Amino acid sequence: xxxxxxxxxxxxxxxxxxxxxxxxxxxxxxGDVPMTRLMEEEYLRKSALGSDTDxxxxxxxxxxxxIGFSGIHGIxxxxxxxxxxxxxxxxxxxxxxxxxxxxxxxxxYCFDVLGLRQIYSGYLxxxxxxxxxxxxxxxxxxxxxxxxxxxRGRFVxxxxxxxxxxxxxxxxxxxxG
Numbered sequence: 608x609x610x611x612x613x614x615x616x617x618x619x620x621x622x623x624x625x626x627x628x629x630x631x632x633x634x635x636x637x638g639d640v641p642m643t644r645l646m647e648e649e650y651l652r653k654s655a656l657g658s659d660t661d662x663x664x665x666x667x668x669x670x671x672x673x674i675g676f677s678g679i680h681g682i683x684x685x686x687x688x689x690x691x692x693x694x695x696x697x698x699x700x701x702x703x704x705x706x707x708x709x710x711x712x713x714x715x716y717c718f719d720v721l722g723l724r725q726i727y728s729g730y731l732x733x734x735x736x737x738x739x740x741x742x743x744x745x746x747x748x749x750x751x752x753x754x755x756x757x758x759r760g761r762f763v764x765x766x767x768x769x770x771x772x773x774x775x776x777x778x779x780x781x782x783x784g
Contacts, residue, residue, distance in 0.1 A: 610664035625696030634734035710744035
């Protein structure tokens with residue numbers, strides 16, 4: 608897989624479809640209200656323009672098939688950390704390792720290109736795919752916010768994960784992704 612720059616013509620239709628699919632958004636913070644094409648177009652347009660604190664990529668197979676998104680958010684340049692997130696929207700591509708690969712490539716970008724020292728990510732309790740993806744990329748659990756979010760009829764914990772530059776390098780991160 609590769610992390611590619613956002614392209615509205617190539618990525619917008621998939622984003623709208625995925626974010627309105629209850630199976631895709633079941634364990635995500637998004638997806639509980641309808642996502643209109645206009646709303647997602649505005650979000651992707653803003654993301655494609657970039658900012659000093661947020662970078663969003665499309666996840667594509669090497670053959671060019673768009674399968675998801677990966678982002679680096681809330682970059683704190685002074686203290687050297689950011690938050691990260693991934694969604695694999697194409698359901699038939701779940702479980703094939705694309706999310707883990709994307710997280711590894713994103714980590715290499717964060718540490719080697721941006722010079723960050725820590726990347727945080729969170730997932731909702733019960734999202735075993737996200738837990739596995741983050742663990743395979745080297746993240747470790749660093750905390751839990753009990754009953755943080757209302758999701759599909761109940762409050763769920765947010766589990767916090769972290770990957771720091773030293774752990775990534777010792778685990779062979781420079782050879783990953």
